[in-house]
Amino acid sequence: MSSLRAKIQDVFNEPACEQNRGKDAKARKKGCSKPLTPGAAAGGCAFDGAKIVLQPITDGAHLIHAPLACEGNSWDNRGAASSGPTLWRTSFTTDLTELDVVMGQGERKLFKAIREIKEAYGPPAIFVYPTCVTALIGDDIKAVCKRAAEKFGLPVVPVNAPGFVGSKNLGNKLAGEALLEHVIGTVEPDDAGPYDINILGEFNLAGEFWLVKPLLDRLGIRVRACIPGDARYFDIACAHRARAAMMVCSTALINLARKMEQRWDIPFFEGSFYGITDTSEALRQISQLLVKKGSDPEILGRTEALIAEEEAIAWKKLAAYRPRLEGKRVLLNTGGVKSWSVVHALMEIGIEIVGTSVKKSTVEDKARIKQILKDDNHMFEQMAPRELYAMLSEHKADIMLSGGRTQFIALKAKTPWLDINQERQHPYAGYDGMVELVRQIDLAIHNPIWCQVREPAPWDCQAAVREELPRTKSETATVQAFKKFAGTTADDFGEC
Structure with missing residues (x-):
């Protein structure tokens, strides 16, 4: 147990975390x-x-x-x-x-x-x-x-x-x-190359990484290890021979990225594959890191050519959705890298962000949100279910993007909802993933079911009609007798 306590304290004292570096020595040991x-x-x-x-x-x-x-x-x-x-x-x-x-x-x-x-x-x-x-x-x-x-x-x-x-x-x-x-460093690969990279904190949810890997393959970049998404033990054991690394979710594995840089000189950066701009920027930074580690600079030109080609295709596909979604209001109740990367991705096609949760976000994540939204008025640390429900029932958002635990709040408020957390069924990473995300938002918002569920129930409509119809003398006497029998007043008795 003493070794476990020492390891926990070492994890809490994370030099790669800006928030942790800003604390005094005593507060740093307590962690976040x-x-x-x-x-x-x-x-x-x-x-x-x-x-x-x-x-x-x-x-x-x-x-x-x-x-x-x-x-x-x-x-x-x-x-x-x-x-x-x-x-x-x-x-x-x-x-x-x-x-x-x-x-x-x-x-x-x-x-x-x-x-x-x-x-x-x-x-x-x-x-x-x-x-x-x-x-x-x-x-x-x-x-x-x-x-x-x-x-x-x-x-x-x-x-x-x-x-x-x-x-x-x-x-x-x-x-x-x-x-x-x-594990890492226990096996020496016999095929190490100058274009090998690691992807850290990528879980391949709904097969998302399979939308990104073909882009890297076209650039001649080999993913030595994706940790942990769709990983193999041997690949992780050889991960120490990669030339560069990309950190997707820093809150999960920032300590792994930092220590691999210290031990094996593998530089890393934090990026995102959500959204067209962020995907392009991630590809650029990967290529730039590889060049700094000695790879041929011609990869920079090939990267820009690939980005231009893929962006043109993606924007052409998204053009059909812009008139239907521009000005729509989205509430994001998620965290981590999605709290800023999805915000940026949605704003690219004209969607308005009315709020985003930062409960699981790092200081760097929050800084990115402020930079994207220009203020922090749309950021909330945690919103109680009743507050979420009030916001949605008052139609302050056209759709909520969150995990499965809050879907019923949206459904009760008769508001469209889309799962973007780990249980999701559709991949949203890369250029094709961005198109799929927008398509799913469009399907959810414009689903005709919402017009139907917001209509008054048939029995409520029938009651209103009956209230307006004139009653015969015998009908009035029957209603009054039933009210007296039920012990109700005229105000709280509903027509049937």
Whole structure:
């Protein structure tokens, strides 16, 4: 536990974070993560964050050393996609019971589970995750993994991120530390080239990275490792031989990018593949970094030619949507890189941003939003559900873009909604992804269902008509008798 505490403190003291650098030494050690409320960590604990980062390594086996419910809670919790192996979709757990805890059988059971996975599936590596229970009873995960690796002749990687140590974001970073300590640099590739790069913090949600990789392929740029989206263990083990790196989500793996630059001199920048302008800028910066690392400068010209060609195609496709969407108002309830990159992307086609959440955004993210929107009046740290509902029901936004947890607020307010978080079904990255995002917004806003659900219910219309019709003497007497029987007054009795 002492080594885990030291590692957590090291993660909190992040020199690559401008906000952290601005604090004094004492405040810097506390980090940015807020303490968890007991019983409220489900779906957002450190274990969950570590699993999010490592599970998209598609050919590896992911073994949860814990009671059964821990694995059931986080299995397949993101929409990452694989172009080949499916082993990552298989759920492995030691299913620790009360008897195992009392009798001290946890480590033995873990070793046996590793052996069974090795014999049945033969993966290139096994990732082992302790959780709150196994960390509290003191199972030495690192020792068991080391012994199993020697015995079975394959990498067994301990991911020491039990849920109680902190938030999901801290778990992301601890997963990056596990890769640095046990995976990256363990294999020397025999095909390293001058145009090799790493993409960090890209999860290939709904296959988004597959819209970007062909662009890099056309430039002759090879993605040595995409961490973690659609990743292979061998590629990550060779990632230290890349010439440059792009950081997509800094809140998740900024520590990984910084330490790879320190150890292997791999420069990195933070960029986005959302929107036409940001995609083009990302391609330019990748090429510029490669040239600084010794690549042929002619790649800069090829990059500009590719950008000009792809932008022309994308803008031509978007021209059909501009008259239908220009002036439409969008509320963004998301965070991280999407809090500014999607804002920029939507403003490019004339959509107005009435608000964007910055709950999970870094200081750099917030600075970008201010630069794009020219002020910070449209930024909100957190908006309560009733405030979201009031904003939407008063028609201050034509559509809300958010995750699945807030969709029902929009639907209750009879407002169009589009999922842009990890559960989404459509890829929105790159030039083609931007066209798809605009197409989905157009479909949502102009769906005829909204005109129908906003109309008064048929029974309300019938009641209004009946109120206007003259009643006979017998009908009036019947209504009054029923009101008296029901104990109601004339004001609160509704016509049927």
